[in-house]
Amino acid sequence: MNDIISRLLSFVGLFYALTTLCGQSTGTSFFSFCPSAPVVRDHEGNTYRTVQIESQCWMAENMRCTTSPTGRSWFVNPSFSATQPEYAAYIAIPPDSRYGMLYNWAAAMDIPSYSRHKSTGKQVRGICPEGWHVPCNEDWSLLFKSLGGNGIAGEVMKTPTRQWQPHLIIQKDVMGFDAFPVGTYTENGFQNMGFQTYFWSADPFNRDQAWCCIVYDYKTDSYNYLDYKCYGHSVRCVKD
Secondary structure (H helix, E strand, C coil): CHHHHHHCCCCCHHHHHHHHHCCCCCCCCCEEECCCCCEEEECCEEEEEEEECEEEECCCCCCCCCCCCCCCCECCCCCCCCCCCCCCCECCCCCCCCCCCCCCCHHHHHHCCCCHHCCCCEEECCCCCCEECCHHHHHHHHHHHHHHHHHEEEEHHECCCCCCCCCCCCCCCCCCCCCCCCEEECCCCCCCCEEEEEEEEEEEECEEEEEEEECCCCCCCCEEEEEEECCCEEEEEEEE
């Protein structure tokens, strides 16, 4: 009996510590897992934590799958050319893959060639688990609004880690989105690790560019940003 009571008290202490850590200094509620899906599993069996941010249920981790959910062919870490890096779907496996893979837009959208896709106004599953989709600009904009607006959203999205270099601003709020500074993958290889992170949007802009969300180390804001579809960025999913 004493052993049971001791374990119970330990659990209560751990719960109190976690809620204290996760509580927001502004007096708003603690962040929480999505009630309908506290954990989500992809087609490879990888599991991901989730976070409820007002009306949206987001993954709190970057996608880590290394294969297409529909069996499409992907290249791994291709050698970029100056003329046609964009046609093939590919994945880049960063040195520290605990924080997810980097996908070009074609792989993120799970299409054979990014030049074939046009915006339809519908939710696009892409590489996300069933019942989830690659966020569009509207999804990102709603997230920014929920986090207090574009001017501070980037600050609140960052996970509180010294991996954000060299201008880490200590957060006042922890929302649980947990953005890591994994950088990007370009024709020059892995870039900006420790300084930036990019998340693809499902919205294309033109044949060569698509929208993404960007978070900087030295800025508190976040916004929708245009980048080349051939580059490798992180993917977060939002629940349908």
